[in-house]
Amino acid sequence: MDNVISIKNINKVYGNEIKTHVLHDINLDFAKGSFSSIIGQSGSGKSTLLNIMGTLDSPSSGDIIINGKSTKNMSKNTLAELRNDTIGFIFQFHHLLPEFTALENILMPYYIKNHKKSKEISERAEELLNLVGLWNVKNNKPMNMSGGQQQRTSIARALINNPSIILADEPTGNLDSETTENIYELMRSINENFKTTFVVITHDNRIAQKTDRIIQIGDGKVLSDTLK
Numbered sequence: 001m002d003n004v005i006s007i008k009n010i011n012k013v014y015g016n017e018i019k020t021h022v023l024h025d026i027n028l029d030f031a032k033g034s035f036s037s038i039i040g041q042s043g044s045g046k047s048t049l050l051n052i053m054g055t056l057d058s059p060s061s062g063d064i065i066i067n068g069k070s071t072k073n074m075s076k077n078t079l080a081e082l083r084n085d086t087i088g089f090i091f092q093f094h095h096l097l098p099e100f101t102a103l104e105n106i107l108m109p110y111y112i113k114n115h116k117k118s119k120e121i122s123e124r125a126e127e128l129l130n131l132v133g134l135w136n137v138k139n140n141k142p143m144n145m146s147g148g149q150q151q152r153t154s155i156a157r158a159l160i161n162n163p164s165i166i167l168a169d170e171p172t173g174n175l176d177s178e179t180t181e182n183i184y185e186l187m188r189s190i191n192e193n194f195k196t197t198f199v200v201i202t203h204d205n206r207i208a209q210k211t212d213r214i215i216q217i218g219d220g221k222v223l224s225d226t227l228k
């Protein structure tokens, strides 16, 4: 099966004088269209791993292969381009830009790449707004949206460049249980309809249990890797 991301022997050490060895020899492959969760205690290294997988942070040793390409010796610009074309990110606190509307926030990753609007992208943004159920709040700024609506905006934003991978760090971390369920269902339908590969960090065991694969991290190591 094709892997969209392979993590090869990753180690991460923070600090110069006082060294903290946060990730130890991690090897993981993520198949196209899979939906995996990463669980583990606070401080176990989950976010560090996700950031390295998404090339937002660099490993101390090892390699990340994205769609068959080694990222080890890529220049910053090439890496940024690959990331923008291939990976969508969803975070717990959205990182939406407060002075822009839902529609403008969704279009932001596209503008970063293309510097201008086009008819196609406006149509795609409108399709995405419908997909995530935000049509009626498309002109609202984040402060005038509910937590669930803000998270739907960040999911649509993650999809605008049609990524093959979505990496999500606690996407339902600050939402009530009903909204958590809705957001999970939305991510799952995107996964099923577009074959987008999802890797989601969660503290919510009910969400983890619904995913295809549960990877448990402890002290920077893979403790278990369960495929259902």
Ligand SMILES: Nc1ncnc2c1ncn2[C@@H]1O[C@H](COP(=O)(O)OP(=O)(O)OP(=O)(O)O)[C@@H](O)[C@H]1O
Pocket: 014, 015, 020, 022, 040, 041, 042, 043, 044, 045, 046, 047, 048, 049
């Ligand atoms: N920039 C950094 N410099 C030094 N140490 C760091 C840095 N970032 C993270 N760490 C340390 O690395 C370890 C793993 O952190 P990480 O955020 O990856 O854990 P986590 O499992 O995502 O935790 P949480 O569930 O609380 O978000 C922690 O001990 C943390 O203190």
